[in-house]
Amino acid sequence: MIFSQISRKILLKPNIKNTCKMSIFVQKLNPLTGNNDWVIQNEEYDYHQEVARSAFADMLHDTERNQLYENALISAINEIHSRGKKAKVLDIGTGTGLLSMMAARNGADSIVACEAFKPMSECAVKVIESNGFKDKINVIPKRSTDLSVGPEGDLKEKCNILVTEVFDTELIGEGALSTFSHAHKHLLENDCIVVPESATVYAQVVECPLAQNWNKLKDFYNDDLEILLKIPDLIKTCPGSSAVHDIQLSQLPLSSFNSIVPPIPVLRFDWSGKTPFVFTRSTIQSLKAVSHGKAQMVFMWWDLQMDIEGKHILSCAPYWAHPKSKEKITVDIPWRDHWIQAIYYFPEEVRVEKDQEIHLISCHDEYSLWFNLRTDLKLTDIHYLNPICECGLHVAFSRTRIGQINDMKRNKKYLRLFENHIDKNSVLLFLSEGFYYGLVAAKLGAKHLYFLETNILSKRVLESIIKFNNINNVTILKSIDDLKLIDLKDVTVIFGEPYFTSSILPWDNLLFFYLSDNVRTLLNREVEIYPRKCLIKGMAVKFDHLHKIRAPLISCEGFLMKHFDDLILESSNISDDNVEAQPLWEYPCIAVSDEITLAEVNLANGGNINLESTHTFSIQNGLSCNGVTFWVEWCIDGSPKSTISTGPVHPVSVGKSVEWDKYTRQGVYLLPSSTLENINCRFCIDLNEGSIKFKFL
Structure with a gap:
């Protein structure tokens, strides 16, 4: 990362319209400029971000999961009743209260549901009440490891059925082992039944x-x-x-x-x-x-x-x-x-x-x-x-980035650029992070290379490759201030991949524009800058499944989920940008509109870039749409063969599947529900302020 990130908060006066809410100034890294900007945020921004990213909705859209949990609960309750006992259920990490309500409607005699995440425990109380189970389920806003058992405790007595979902992709990454171990020691009877069993x-x-x-x-x-x-x-x-x-x-x-x-x-x-x-x-x-x-x-x-x-x-x-x-x-x-x-x-x-x-x-x-x-x-x-x-490589970069560095199709385009535009008098300044392929320019006879490499671990990798290949005409600049120590008049070519570790969305790498524009006055007028252009593109699509991660539930297995939907929607509106980053190659979709260009940024000329435009994604052939995708194309030297796309890897046909680049994440706007209508998008870009915004009309 080129600039260090500082996090400080300053309270502002209460909002006149809602005196219960406060706004704060937060210093936040702007990936487009590399600067820490002061931005106004809701005082509870972190809270709402955690709610919006909790992924409860994605899980509740999993019908098979829900039904298997209920079937297992029915078996457990029937088994306990067959022993002549009351079915006493403990639901650890209840979330919306779904599993507790399943237990209630299938004959459980008592149910205690614990949820340590306060917004969700409050939501569970409302969901449970709206579905008529207020008197059957007791929600405790605590971690299971903090629950007490006894006449004055959270649980009057130990339970004989445990139902919980404390799993992640790695199975045990959310602390499943300690959760189950503690429950058996302190909260459950010896002959209890656990859902799931193993x-x-x-x-x-x-x-x-x-x-x-x-x-x-x-x-x-x-x-x-x-x-x-x-x-x-x-x-x-x-x-x-x-x-x-x-x-x-x-x-x-x-x-x-x-x-x-x-x-x-x-x-x-x-x-x-x-x-x-x-x-x-x-x-x-x-x-x-x-x-x-x-x-x-x-x-x-x-x-x-x-x-x-x-x-x-x-x-x-x-x-x-x-x-x-x-x-x-x-x-x-x-x-x-x-x-x-x-x-x-x-x-x-x-x-x-x-x-x-x-x-x-x-x-x-x-x-x-x-x-x-x-x-x-x-x-x-x-x-x-x-x-x-x-x-240091695996710590400095994500796996996606390592794959990008290894992408030979991409690297061959850089090689052709070097072969066509570099000679023995060339002095190159690289304004990118981890662009090790740039060292090839030295092998091709360039006079000198300057690398702005501010990531310490990436710099260590760069140094080891330089030493291993006996390259002597390279200078590594560890900060933007080091540019002042060299005579930029000698530089004949400025090159950016572009890639920066601070980038999340594809256009965040326009930090290259900001850096190159800042040093432009110090350069020789004849300096060449590559890539020459950046195109920001978009296309409407229909995802097979990805839209489910943002789609409202309305109901789940017969239970009303309005309170949950309202909570997620409110938090998302406060904390989320409407366009998020996703590796779209993992999520199949078909194109339902032609691709359109939202903006063209001339990187070679620099200057003020400030424009606003409205675009229509025309949904074709009666197809339905549940998302709009965005990506960037870097036009290295103006030749179509040299263009590097972070989006589709093949020409797109409406109604056909889209194959996405596997080494970048694209931007996506997920619609709350599918539509057959055209989608209008207002696109605003101001590279002086470091602002790119999408507004869907």
Whole structure:
């Protein structure tokens, strides 16, 4: 990040229209200018942002999940009643109160629901009351670990049914182990029933060059496959980050990976309390490879056994391993964004042959998982350790960015630029972060290179590549102030990828315009600036599923959810921009309008950029629309072949599926409901103020 971010808040006078509310000045990083701007925000902005991003709605749109929970609750309540006991239900992390209301309508005798997130506990009380269960459900605004049991406690007596959903993509990342362990020790009877009863983690060992692009930095080649830049062994062999890479695996083409070991169960978690809870564990499974190749990673997912008899299973598997696919059931595989699949990269690639015996190591602590693979059993403690990045690359950049650096189609366009516009007299100033490919210019004979590299870890990677390739004509500038220390009159070319770690949306990388414009007066008039133009584009689409993350519930499994919808809508209006960043390649959609250009920014000329325009996305052929997508195209030197798009990778046809760039996130506006009508958008851009706004009319 080019400028440090400072967070300070100053209270302003109460709003005259609502004296209960205060506004505050907050210093917030502006990604377009790199400056910390003072902006006015609602005093409860952080609160509303947390509510808006809570993802409760996405989960409640998951019909299969909801119904499996209810079926398991019915079984548990009937079982407790068959024992001649009252069904006393504890709902941990109740959210909207949905599971508690399911228990109530299916005969539970008493229900205590706890929810530590205050806005949701208050919302649950309203939802429960509006559905007629006020007298049956007691909502406690506490963490389960803070609940007390006894005549004067939160629970008058221990419960005999626990229902909870405290899982994430990694299964245990939200503290499931400690939650269940504490509940069994302090809140539940010994012969209680738990919904869900257990969980199983599955792993599939694969070779997947596409995914490995997100993990390992590769050497840089030219069209003739000649190595232009070598990556140091320290970076190539770095174990990388153990952090989970959550991803919609079903969107990976089957042709993109080679299965070394088919999906197998590797870890089981018993939530029932019948076995002791283990917070740190490692297992080894000796297996035979079903194909030869490089074992690079595991694809991971999990399932839940919802009831004690195992009749109801909730699976998070991708489509090729999903039970419904195996049973040839024709219904669609349930879509989820709250529980998706994950990739865990091995610390090192292991080449294996078909039928070779290999040993998969699966590990977890209280909150996370990690994996390793060996071809022998002469193991040391290091093979059980959580891998840690040693090179800095995996800490400096997201996995998406590492994939972008490895994207050879993109890099070849930069290479053609260098070949066409660089000679022995060229002095280049790079205003980007992590643009290691720029070092190729030195290999092609440029006189000198200046890199503005303010990210300390990225700078360390850059220095190691320079040293490893014996490049001597490079100067690294660690801050914008260092530009004052060089004679910019010598610079003949300013180049930006552009990429900056502070960027979230594609057009945030217009920070390049701001930086280049600021130094323009110090430059030689004949200096060339690349890229030359930036086009901001948009297109209306119909998503298969992504719209569900913002769609109102109205009702859920027969329960009214108006209070919840109102809460999310209010918080979203206060805290959210109407256009958000999403990796759209993971979310299938079809185009329902032509793409249009909202703005064209001339990067070469600089100057004031301040315009406002209104655009209409014409929905064609009677198609319905539930979203509008936005992206950026960087026109490097004016040639169409040199344009780099952060949006569709192929020309778009209305009514056809869109294939999106896998190495960037696009902008998306999700409509509250589908529409057949045209969509009008007012677009405002002011690069002097660092402001880009979308308003949908």
